[in-house]
Amino acid sequence: MHAFIDPLRVVVAGGGVAAAEAVLALRAHAGERVEIELVAPQPRFALRPGSTVALFGDVAAQSFDLAALAAHVGATLWEDHLEAVAPAAHRIRLASGVRRGYDVLVLALGARARAALxxxxxxxxxxxxxxxxxxxxxxxxxxxxxxxxxxxxxxxxxxxxxxxxxxxxxxxxxxxxxxxxxxxxxxxxxxxxxxxxxxxxxxxxxxxxxxxxxxxxxxxxxxxxxxxxxxxxxxxxxxxxxxxALVGQPIAGLPAGSCGFVQTRADGLVDGVADVYAAGDMTSFPVKQGGLAAQQADAVAVAIARRAGADPPLAPSTIQLRTQLFGAPTPLFLEATLDARGHPLEGRSQHSSSAPWWPSGTLFGRHVTPWMAEQAIAAGGAPSVG
Ligand SMILES: Cc1cc2nc3c(=O)[nH]c(=O)nc-3n(C[C@H](O)[C@H](O)[C@H](O)COP(=O)(O)OP(=O)(O)OC[C@H]3O[C@@H](n4cnc5c(N)ncnc54)[C@H](O)[C@@H]3O)c2cc1C
Missing domain, CATH: 3.50.50.60 (FAD/NAD(P)-binding domain)
Structure with missing residues (x-):
């Protein structure tokens, strides 16, 4: 007979690439061992990579519906803003005034872009x-x-x-x-x-x-x-x-490092704070990129799934940097492997005219880009992302 174990209550705050990858990866790695809530301030998230091309042509950068994402993974979506965290009490306060508890909190709040010239x-x-x-x-x-x-x-x-x-x-x-x-x-x-x-x-x-x-x-x-x-x-x-230039978004109750970025361990756990993880542009990792944000979120989901009793393989310690460079006369896909400090590994950098990954496009996340491609196909578009 199996003992019934309550699912871990995981709250994911953020509505960008890292948050989307986190909820998809959590469900994929942990199944019903986790209960997922998503706190995001807006109903859709827009990809930034295509925003450069959109300036020169009649194309719009892709955007995706967070309610559809939440429904897909069976998560509860709160359209709200995280304001403060009380780590000892395992509680968060939202901009609406609502307070909620969590077993594990995943922060994917991105960074603020500010003019630096x-x-x-x-x-x-x-x-x-x-x-x-x-x-x-x-x-x-x-x-x-x-x-x-x-x-x-x-x-x-x-x-x-x-x-x-x-x-x-x-x-x-x-x-x-x-x-x-x-x-x-x-x-x-x-x-x-x-x-x-x-x-x-x-x-x-x-x-x-x-x-x-x-x-x-x-x-x-x-x-x-x-x-x-x-x-x-x-x-x-x-x-x-x-x-x-990017700066971090300090959240009341949590430590912030240099320029407001949050310092994390390799598995994404925020330094010195129990049960709070962070992924993406808000972390102190020196390179800020969507595919990288997704890999960090995936690693966080793996760590949480293992805590919940599932057994997904550990995330790799290196990071794959993959993108498409717009503005080249023919499609140009770039790839490199970075070490844990964000430096490219020798002999692991390449360019090609067709994407060595699927779905092709400007960013790659193990769970989020296939989901985006499905959404794009369902809307009558091509299965590329960005
Ligand atoms: C012009 C441009 C081109 C780029 N090109 C590429 C590319 O080709 N490939 C690539 O991989 N990356 C590219 N990037 C980088 C990529 O867009 C970012 O690295 C990526 O979006 C980071 O994801 P994130 O989820 O960490 O943050 P974001 O995508 O910024 O998402 C953060 C989310 O958190 C929400 N949030 C903020 N505060 C709170 C709060 N208090 N409570 C709840 N939610 C909150 C925000 O509303 C947002 O939804 C490009 C960026 C730019 C600007």
Whole structure:
């Protein structure tokens, strides 16, 4: 006879990639051993990866319904905001004033994007689309002689800057404009988080598209003289677009580390706090990326499932970084394996013209991207993500 064991009550807070992967992976790994509640402030979540392409064409970034996700995994969805955690009492307080208990809490709250280059036009994501579209129109009308795309110091995911530079350069070529496009970045090599072969390939691609690449160069501010660089020199520019820096979102009752990010152990448990896990952009891991957020969430789900008595295999200690780079003339998929500190492992970096993973697209999560692909197919679209 089996002894009846109460399911673990797991509350997942957040409504992005990490939260979606967490609830799907929890159900997949732990089955009915967990009861899942999802606390998310909005009913849908929009993917950011496609937001760069959407500026230049008549396409919308994909978005997904959290109620459908909750129904799919049998979770309860609360449209609310987590405000505070009382770890000793295992209780949370929501913005609505409601207080709820938990056995295990999973935080997937993302990060706040903030402008880090004074005077530049900062592109966070679709929220800044209207301003950026005006800059694209200036470009198309031939009003920009020199366009600079900049990565301020401390940016944890530089890929959108490469996409913006390549997409702008493609527009310059298509319309036969004379605009010079420059990409300014403190990185030591192009998209250096992916390691050597990818960096060399992306450098060659930028050169082929006539994008000047200024490496190891930190932009400081934009003024009438153009883009001021570290060391005092400046780059003439009529328009400077920058990607944002990220800061964490401190939650009352929980410790926050440098820049507000939460420090976690390898299995995602928040340092010094029992039964609270964190995944995704809100953690102190130095690279912030959707696929990576999903892998962290999956590892958290594995750890919780094992606590609940299930026996899924342990998550790998390395991280797969996978994406599609928009703006290349033909599809370009990039992949690297990162170590536990976020550094690319030698010999584990590659680029290809077809995705080595399924569903193909800009981000990959073991459970969340197949679910997104199913949603896209059900809505009559293609099974790609991003
Ligand atoms: C322009 C751009 C392009 C990108 N391209 C790629 C790419 O090609 N591939 C890739 O993998 N990644 C890409 N990224 C990065 C990727 O979007 C992020 O790394 C990813 O979204 C992080 O997921 P997350 O779940 O940790 O955070 P988010 O996706 O930011 O989700 C956080 C969620 O938590 C919710 N939340 C916040 N506070 C609270 C609270 N107090 N209570 C409850 N909920 C709360 C938010 O509303 C949100 O729903 C790109 C990002 C940008 C900006």
């Amino acid at each position: 004074p005077g530049a036009l900062t592109f966070r994501d679709q929220r800044d689309a209207a301003q950026l579209r005006r800059a694209v129109e200036e470009l198309r009308r031939g009003q920009l002689r020199r366009l600079a795309v900049s990565v301020p110091p401390g940016v944890a995911w530089t890929l959108p800057a490469y996409e913006l530079a390549l997409l702008a350069a493609a527009e310059v070529q298509r319309l036969g404009l004379a605009t010079a496009v420059t990409l300014v970045t403190p990185e030591g090599s192009a998209l250096d988080v992916f390691g050597d072969p990818v960096s060399a390939h992306v450098s060659a691609l930028l050169a082929h598209k006539s994008v000047d690449l200024l490496l190891e160069t930190a932009p400081r501010r934009v003024d009438r003289g153009g883009l001021r660089l570290d060391g005092g020199s400046s780059l003439p520019a009529d328009r400077v677009i920058a990607v944002p």
